[in-house]
Amino acid sequence: MRKVMAEDRCSRCGQEGEDSFHVFYLCPTAKEIWSHLNFSWILNNSHLDTWSWLTWVFSQGTNEQCRSFCCGFWLIWTNRNKLLYESRSSTSWDISKQIKSYILELEGSRERELNVGTSVRSRQSLQMVKNAIFFYAAFDLKNSKSASGLVVSNEEGRIVAAKSTLHENIASPFTAEAVAGLQATRLGIQLGFNTLDIIGDSRTVITKCQNTSRDKSEIGAIISDIQSLKDQYRRINFYFIPRSENTEAHSLAKETLKKGEEQYLERETLRSFRGEIEPNHRVSLE
Template identity: 65%
Template sequence: MTEDRCLKCGQETEDSNHVFQRCPIAKEVCGQLNYSWVFNNINLDLWSWLTWVFREGTTEQCRGFCYGLWILWTSRNKFLYEGKISTSRDISKQIKSYILEMEGIRERELTLVTNTKTNQRLQRENTTIFFDAAFDSQHNRSAIGLVVKEQDGKIVAAKSILHENVASPFAAEAYAGYQATMLGIQLGYLNVDILGDSKIVTSKCQSENRDRSEIGAIISDIQGLKCFFQKIRFSFIPRTRNIEAHRIARETLKKGEELYLEGENSRALCEEQEPTCLGYSEQRERR
C-alpha cells in the first residue's frame, strides 16, 4: 500500500530501520556531516546497530549522532503533520547549528561551575525564577523571558535570550526552562522554584526519568544541572500569573534585542510594562 511508503523517498515501507538506516535522505545527511561510517553495519537490526555505533564512535561522534537522529525524526514529523519539506542539506545544516549551540552551552557551563563554587549567595528561602517563550513559526526562532523574584516578591533580575533554528514552540519552552536553570546557577542560588506556563515542559523538567520526546536532549541537560542546587523544583503556573516573563519574551522577539538587568533596573523594566498580575509570592499568600 502506497500510504505505508516512506514519506521522504517513497521507495520502501516506512519503519524505524528505514527512516534511520536505509532512507537515501538519512544517508545524504550523514554523508554531509562526515558520518557515513555509521552505515558500515546496516545489516544489523536497529537496536544492535545503535549499540554498535555507540561502541565504535567517540563521545563527540555519539553526541552528534543522537542530535542527528532526533532532528531526522523531527523533520519527518514536520512533513507529516505540517507539510514542511526539508532537504538533506536543510537537515544537515540544522544539525550543525544545534551541535554548535549545545557545545557553546557546555563551555558556558564549565565557566559557571568554576564561578559558582566560589561565589554562592547565602540564602534562607527559595528564590523564584519565572520563564516563558515566544515563538516565530515563520523564521523558526524564539525569544525567552526570565524574571527572578526573591521570597518577598521583589524582582531582582530580568533577562531575555534569542534562539535561532528552534524546531517548535514545545522546544522553545524547553529552552526557556534550561535558561532559567542556568540563570539560577549564574546568580549563585542554592534553592530555587522555577515556574513556567507549559504544563508538559515543567512536568518533564521536574521528572528524573529519561525523556524520549523531541525535547529529550534539552530535558537531559536540565536534569544534569540539578546537582548545582541544594533544592530545585519546577512547577506549572497559569499564563495569567506569568505575565512579566511572557511580555519580556514577546517584546524581545519583536525587537530582536536581548537584555539583562539586575536590581532597580529590572524592577523598572517590569513596571514599564502594562499593568501585570500580582507576583507569585503575593498570590500564594492571598489564596
C-alpha cells in the same frame, strides 16, 4: 482544493507534477512522514483527488487522530514552502518530529486551560517563600527562532532581575519552552542561588523537569542538561502556573523576539515590558 502553483515537477521528489494531492498523499516524502506518525492507514484507500481523501480520513479517524492529521497537514505544507521559497530542506524524519512536538504542545495548552483556577500553588505564595525564576518562550515558526524570557523574584516576591536570550534553529514551541527552562536553571546558578523555584506555563516541560527518569522525547537532551544541573543546588523545584500568571516573562520574551535584542536588567520594580524599560543598571552575567 486549490492546486499548488509551482514548477512542473515536485520540488521534493521531482517525480511528477505537483498539485495538492501529490504534496500530501502521493509524494514519497509525505508517505514517509505519515508512516513516522503511525498514520500509514490513511494511505490504504485509493482516492482520485484531495477532497475525497480528506473526507474519508475525517470520517474514519477519531477526534485525536483528526487533530494530529491536521497538524501534519499544516507542517507538510509549511516545510514545502520553506523548500520552494527559502531553499530550506528538511527530512521526513525532521518534519515528523516537528509535528509530534506541536501535538505535545497542543496537549499542554489544553491542560493549562483546564487547570486555570484550580488548586495550584498561587504565584504569590511561591514568591513569598523563596527565590524564583519565571520562564516563557516566544517562538517564530517562519524563521525557526525563539526568545527566552526570564524574570527573577526574591523571597519578598519583588522582581529584581530580568533576562532575555535569542535562539536560532529551534524546531518547535515545545523545544523553545525546554530551552527557556534550561536557561532559567543556568541563570539561578549564575546568580548564586542555593535554593530556587523554577516556574513556567508549559505543563509538559515542567513535568519532565520534575521527573528523574531519562526522557526519550525529542527534547530529551535538553531535559537531561537540566537534570544534570540540579546537583548544583541545595534544593530546586519546578512548578507549573497558568499563562495568565506568567505575564512578565511572557511580555519580555515576546518583545525580545519582536525587536531581536537580548537584554539583562536589574531593578527593584518592574512596571511593564511592553513600554519603555528604565533599569537601575545593566550587568553582564558572563
